Structures are given as C-alpha cells and as structure tokens.
Amino acid sequence: MYTTLEPCSHYGKTSPCVNQIIKSRIKRVVIGLKDPNPKVNGRGIDKLKKKKIKVTIGILKDEIKKIHSGFFNKIKNKKPFISTKIAISINGKMINNKKKWITSESSREYGNFLRAKYDAIITGINTVLYDNPLLNCRHQGMINLSPVRIILDSKLRIRESLKIIKTAKKIKTYVFTISNEKKKIMKLNRLGLKIKIFNQNREERLNLKDVILEMTKMGFNNVLVEAGPNLNASFFKNNLIDKIYYFKSKNFINSKVLDTEKKLMEANIKKLKFKTLSSRQYEDDVLKIYEK
Ligand SMILES: NC(=O)c1ccc[n+]([C@@H]2O[C@H](COP(=O)([O-])OP(=O)(O)OC[C@H]3O[C@@H](n4cnc5c(N)ncnc54)[C@H](OP(=O)(O)O)[C@@H]3O)[C@@H](O)[C@H]2O)c1
The missing domain is CATH 3.40.430.10 (Dihydrofolate Reductase, subunit A)
Known part of the structure; x- marks a missing residue:
C-alpha cells in the first residue's frame, strides 16, 4: 500500500486506518511522511511494525508537503x-x-x-x-x-x-x-x-x-x-x-x-x-x- 501521510492510529470521524490495514493483511506500506498530528505522530507506524508489516518512510517529501500544505x-x-x-x-x-x-x-x-x-x-x-x-x-x-x-x-x-x-x-x-x-x-x-x-x-x-x-x-x-x-x-x-x-x-x-x-x-x-x-x-x- 502507498500512502502520502502515515495511516492514522486514533479514533476521529472514522476508526483507525492502521486497524483496517492490519485486518486486510497488507504486507508492506510505503509512507510519504510521518503524520505531524500529535494524536498520531509515529504511533501508526509503530502499530504497523509491531504487526510485522514492512514500512518504508520518506518518499516524495516535498511534493507531499505541497499537497497537504493546508x-x-x-x-x-x-x-x-x-x-x-x-x-x-x-x-x-x-x-x-x-x-x-x-x-x-x-x-x-x-x-x-x-x-x-x-x-x-x-x-x-x-x-x-x-x-x-x-x-x-x-x-x-x-x-x-x-x-x-x-x-x-x-x-x-x-x-x-x-x-x-x-x-x-x-x-x-x-x-x-x-x-x-x-x-x-x-x-x-x-x-x-x-x-x-x-x-x-x-x-x-x-x-x-x-x-x-x-x-x-x-x-x-x-x-x-x-x-x-x-x-x-x-x-x-x-x-x-x-x-x-x-x-x-x-x-x-x-x-x-x-x-x-x-x-x-x-x-x-x-x-x-x-x-x-x-x-x-x-x-x-x-x-x-x-x-x-
Ligand atoms: N472585488 C472583489 O474582489 C470583491 C469580492 C467580493 C465582494 N466584493 C464587493 O464587496 C462589496 C461588499 O463589501 P464589504 O466588505 O462591505 O462586505 P462583505 O464582504 O460582506 O464583508 C463585510 C460584512 O461582513 C460582516 N462581518 C462580520 N464580522 C465581521 C468582521 N469581524 N469584520 C468585518 N466584517 C464583518 C459585516 O456585517 P455584520 O457586522 O452585519 O455581520 C460586514 O457588513 C459588494 O459590493 C461586493 O460586490 C468585491
């Protein structure tokens, strides 16, 4: 799976994305940037790693900063x-x-x-x-x-x-x-x-x-x-x-x-x-x- 931002690990309007990724048995997640939201900030990545899912972080950083500038x-x-x-x-x-x-x-x-x-x-x-x-x-x-x-x-x-x-x-x-x-x-x-x-x-x-x-x-x-x-x-x-x-x-x-x-x-x-x-x-x- 490829994502611009780190998949979330908290309950907001929806339930945590990481739970769904784990449930779907995805084997590798390529993440553009860590989510700066203090509610997530690495927790999503940790949860994926704990479940032995391969994680790659830091792809197309500048482009992602631009599209998520708001x-x-x-x-x-x-x-x-x-x-x-x-x-x-x-x-x-x-x-x-x-x-x-x-x-x-x-x-x-x-x-x-x-x-x-x-x-x-x-x-x-x-x-x-x-x-x-x-x-x-x-x-x-x-x-x-x-x-x-x-x-x-x-x-x-x-x-x-x-x-x-x-x-x-x-x-x-x-x-x-x-x-x-x-x-x-x-x-x-x-x-x-x-x-x-x-x-x-x-x-x-x-x-x-x-x-x-x-x-x-x-x-x-x-x-x-x-x-x-x-x-x-x-x-x-x-x-x-x-x-x-x-x-x-x-x-x-x-x-x-x-x-x-x-x-x-x-x-x-x-x-x-x-x-x-x-x-x-x-x-x-x-x-x-x-x-x-
Ligand atoms: N050229 C352009 O780019 C452009 C773009 C848009 C509009 N316009 C034109 O602008 C004209 C209206 O201009 P406008 O600036 O008087 O109206 P506006 O855009 O409607 O903004 C001012 C109105 O917002 C309300 N407001 C609420 N809180 C405010 C706050 N903290 N500070 C300032 N206003 C606040 C005020 O009414 P209350 O205090 O009653 O809430 C005030 O009458 C129209 O003729 C329109 O055609 C031009």
Missing part, C-alpha cells in the same frame, strides 16, 4: 491556511455599484476553479446581499468539489430569497452570527442552513479570531475568503491571511472616490511582508499571487 499549516499554526481572492479595477476599486464584473471571463473562470481547491469559502453578509452569489464551483464535473460556504452575518440580516439559501440543501452552508433570534434561526434551519451562534462582544460584531478557531475545530485545512474591502480589511488587520490572489483588471469603474481599496490592499501586502509567488495574464487582467 493540513501541515493547521497543525503548526493551529489555524487553517487562509487565502483571499481580490479583484481590483484600474482605478483601484473593488466594488462596482453597477453590478458589472470587474475582471475578464478567463479570470473569473480561474477564480471559479480555485474554489474546488478549498474546503471552505467565507464571505460577509454585504457581499451576499449585494451580489446574491452562489459561491460554488461550476466547472464541468467539479460541482461536487464545491466548498462548504460560510457567511459572516453578525445581526442575521440574511434574506430567504437569496440563491445561497435556495441551494443550502445541496451545498453545506453555515451562517455565523451573534444574533439569537430563535424564530428566524428555526426558519433558516428548515431551509437547510446551519447556524452557529457566537458570544456577543463589545464590537457587536463577530470576532474573526473566534471565527477562525471555530473553523479549525470544524476540521477545515484550506479556507478561501471571497469578500469585499471591509471584511478583507478585518482579515488583514488580524494578520490572518496567508496567500493572496490579486486580480488587476484594466476595466474602469465609475466612482467619485479613487484608489481607496487598492491603496488599502497594497498597503497590507507591503506591511505584512507578502512575497510575490507568481504573476500571469488572463486576457487583459494580471493575476499576482502573493504568499507570506
């Missing part, structure tokens, strides 16, 4: 790997009041494909109310890879007519809130939404550190933020972003205020010392990828 990051930093996807117009705007796209079709296609690489996608209630998005992956054959959707909605302003509610029975969707409106919560539950109520605080708004702690407990390794300037600013302020997909478009958005969002985002990229990982073109847009 998981390794979660164990090390006690939080999921968090990326944000930002689209910015030539005059520095993230919001188009005319509800037209900021980026080209190819950029949006890539952005949609990206969703499938993440366990969860997180947004704020303003984006949900203004854009009425589905936040799923619509690439052919990849719909089932759509991430769990999480909406931050401190005051429970979500409305029943939204697409996200209409699809909540098909795609797992959580609303994180500090509101305790029992009647509305029961109604939303019936529509398929799962509501998580957080403690009230001085800001009368969800605390992002609590939100991330909850997402870690929920088992997410990779989280994608798809939100507007305000929620992005909060993520950056709390230094929670690990990677940025920054789409710079040639489109101009009519607006009296110039450059504010661009200035804010680019100041964060500089202040938090993000490094440019790559740069590529999608039609007239440039996608710059930054990582810590």
Whole structure:
C-alpha cells in the first residue's frame, strides 16, 4: 500500500486506518511522511511494525508537503491556511455599484476553479446581499468539489430569497452570527442552513479570531475568503491571511472616490511582508499571487 501521510492510529470521524490495514493483511506500506498530528505522530507506524508489516518512510517529501500544505499549516499554526481572492479595477476599486464584473471571463473562470481547491469559502453578509452569489464551483464535473460556504452575518440580516439559501440543501452552508433570534434561526434551519451562534462582544460584531478557531475545530485545512474591502480589511488587520490572489483588471469603474481599496490592499501586502509567488495574464487582467 502507498500512502502520502502515515495511516492514522486514533479514533476521529472514522476508526483507525492502521486497524483496517492490519485486518486486510497488507504486507508492506510505503509512507510519504510521518503524520505531524500529535494524536498520531509515529504511533501508526509503530502499530504497523509491531504487526510485522514492512514500512518504508520518506518518499516524495516535498511534493507531499505541497499537497497537504493546508493540513501541515493547521497543525503548526493551529489555524487553517487562509487565502483571499481580490479583484481590483484600474482605478483601484473593488466594488462596482453597477453590478458589472470587474475582471475578464478567463479570470473569473480561474477564480471559479480555485474554489474546488478549498474546503471552505467565507464571505460577509454585504457581499451576499449585494451580489446574491452562489459561491460554488461550476466547472464541468467539479460541482461536487464545491466548498462548504460560510457567511459572516453578525445581526442575521440574511434574506430567504437569496440563491445561497435556495441551494443550502445541496451545498453545506453555515451562517455565523451573534444574533439569537430563535424564530428566524428555526426558519433558516428548515431551509437547510446551519447556524452557529457566537458570544456577543463589545464590537457587536463577530470576532474573526473566534471565527477562525471555530473553523479549525470544524476540521477545515484550506479556507478561501471571497469578500469585499471591509471584511478583507478585518482579515488583514488580524494578520490572518496567508496567500493572496490579486486580480488587476484594466476595466474602469465609475466612482467619485479613487484608489481607496487598492491603496488599502497594497498597503497590507507591503506591511505584512507578502512575497510575490507568481504573476500571469488572463486576457487583459494580471493575476499576482502573493504568499507570506
Ligand atoms: N472585488 C472583489 O474582489 C470583491 C469580492 C467580493 C465582494 N466584493 C464587493 O464587496 C462589496 C461588499 O463589501 P464589504 O466588505 O462591505 O462586505 P462583505 O464582504 O460582506 O464583508 C463585510 C460584512 O461582513 C460582516 N462581518 C462580520 N464580522 C465581521 C468582521 N469581524 N469584520 C468585518 N466584517 C464583518 C459585516 O456585517 P455584520 O457586522 O452585519 O455581520 C460586514 O457588513 C459588494 O459590493 C461586493 O460586490 C468585491
């Protein structure tokens, strides 16, 4: 048997993999990397060896670190790997009041494909109310890879007519809130939404550190933020972003205020010392990828 990570030895959502391997009379297991999870960390390997199963460890280490980067990051930093996807117009705007796209079709296609690489996608209630998005992956054959959707909605302003509610029975969707409106919560539950109520605080708004702690407990390794300037600013302020997909478009958005969002985002990229990982073109847009 060939595995990327050491087979687990503990009871989690399922029973230990090593028990199944032993039961199946597998004679040799080739393991890429030892599982850094303190609940496993060598115990799986020991159990296999005790049963006289041949074990080889340390194959394709770098490649495995890359594909499991979210998981390794979660164990090390006690939080999921968090990326944000930002689209910015030539005059520095993230919001188009005319509800037209900021980026080209190819950029949006890539952005949609990206969703499938993440366990969860997180947004704020303003984006949900203004854009009425589905936040799923619509690439052919990849719909089932759509991430769990999480909406931050401190005051429970979500409305029943939204697409996200209409699809909540098909795609797992959580609303994180500090509101305790029992009647509305029961109604939303019936529509398929799962509501998580957080403690009230001085800001009368969800605390992002609590939100991330909850997402870690929920088992997410990779989280994608798809939100507007305000929620992005909060993520950056709390230094929670690990990677940025920054789409710079040639489109101009009519607006009296110039450059504010661009200035804010680019100041964060500089202040938090993000490094440019790559740069590529999608039609007239440039996608710059930054990582810590
Ligand atoms: N260009 C882009 O890349 C892009 C991407 C997505 C969206 N957008 C645009 O962005 C606009 C909305 O931007 P936005 O930033 O105001 O809305 P947002 O993405 O919905 O995020 C802000 C909302 O999240 C909620 N929130 C909960 N906890 C928060 C916290 N700790 N910090 C900050 N917000 C928190 C707030 O509402 P409560 O306090 O009521 O919960 C707040 O109204 C829309 O017009 C949309 O089209 C642009």
